[in-house]
Amino acid sequence: MTLYDTVKEVIHSRRSVRRFTEQPVAVEDVKELIDCARYAPSDTNSQTWEFIAVMNRERIRQIEQMTWDALHAKAAEAEKRGLTKEARLLVKSFGPYATAFSDAPVLIIGLATPYTSKFRDRIFDPIQFVPEAVWEEEGIKSSCLALQNLMLAAHARGLATCPMTGPVLLAADAIKSLLDIPPDRQVNMVLSLGYAADTPAKLPRKPVEEILRIIE
Numbered sequence: 001m002t003l004y005d006t007v008k009e010v011i012h013s014r015r016s017v018r019r020f021t022e023q024p025v026a027v028e029d030v031k032e033l034i035d036c037a038r039y040a041p042s043d044t045n046s047q048t049w050e051f052i053a054v055m056n057r058e059r060i061r062q063i064e065q066m067t068w069d070a071l072h073a074k075a076a077e078a079e080k081r082g083l084t085k086e087a088r089l090l091v092k093s094f095g096p097y098a099t100a101f102s103d104a105p106v107l108i109i110g111l112a113t114p115y116t117s118k119f120r121d122r123i124f125d126p127i128q129f130v131p132e133a134v135w136e137e138e139g140i141k142s143s144c145l146a147l148q149n150l151m152l153a154a155h156a157r158g159l160a161t162c163p164m165t166g167p168v169l170l171a172a173d174a175i176k177s178l179l180d181i182p183p184d185r186q187v188n189m190v191l192s193l194g195y196a197a198d199t200p201a202k203l204p205r206k207p208v209e210e211i212l213r214i215i216e
């Protein structure tokens with residue numbers, strides 16, 4: 001097998017896993033995965049990522065509960081505005097999707113730190129190169145790449161993950177406060193991590209011809 005074959009096999013066989021066995025994950029494994037995450041590329045090597053590994057089931061359950069609480073509050077708001085069907089769907093369909101980490105032994109909170117660089121200090125900020133919101137996204141971009149590294153490394157190591165923004169869209173502020181995350185950190189995504197209890201089907205992808213435009 002060539003290096004390419006191995007990489008392709010890892011990429012193609014990874015799945016988002018939502019059911020985990022009771023088997024705990026070793027701290028050493030988590031550190032190993034973060035070592036792979038941190039070798040992702042980042043804008044001017046700014047490394048705009050940090051990770052919190054929640055390895056306490058009670059804490060993970062608290063995050064699940066906060067997600068459900070926020071979801072029910074949103075559903076109640078929608079119901080009040082007469083959006084009954086949407087409110088029900090939110091609870092019934094999005095609820096389980098946003099909380100699919102509940103039996104994971106580890107929840108990795110993927111943070112994006114503020115993007116700083118010499119370019120920004122010396123050139124971009126003085127000339128107001130782009131609006132502030134663009135810089136907020138800059139940290140997120142590199143953080144996403146690090147999380148993808150982490151997921152592929154976990155899979156190659158026999159572990160399973162699921163990337164999730166459901167809990168972030170619903171309960172980012174509550175998560176920040178529960179875990180003492182400083183205000184300037186953005187909660188990008190959470191990843192459940194553990195040993196898979198099942199292997200979900202390989203979901204189809206759009207054909208290459210549909211998503212690629214070659215300009216010669």
Ligand SMILES: Cc1cc2nc3c(=O)[nH]c(=O)nc-3n(C[C@H](O)[C@H](O)[C@H](O)COP(=O)(O)O)c2cc1C
Pocket residue numbers: 014015016017018097098099100162163164165166167189200203
């Ligand atoms: C940005 C992002 C957010 C996601 N949020 C959730 C989520 O909240 N809950 C969930 O169960 N899966 C979530 N997923 C996983 C996707 O559902 C999954 O990647 C997709 O269906 C393709 O399946 P696969 O990863 O097994 O190939 C998310 C994935 C991404 C990239």
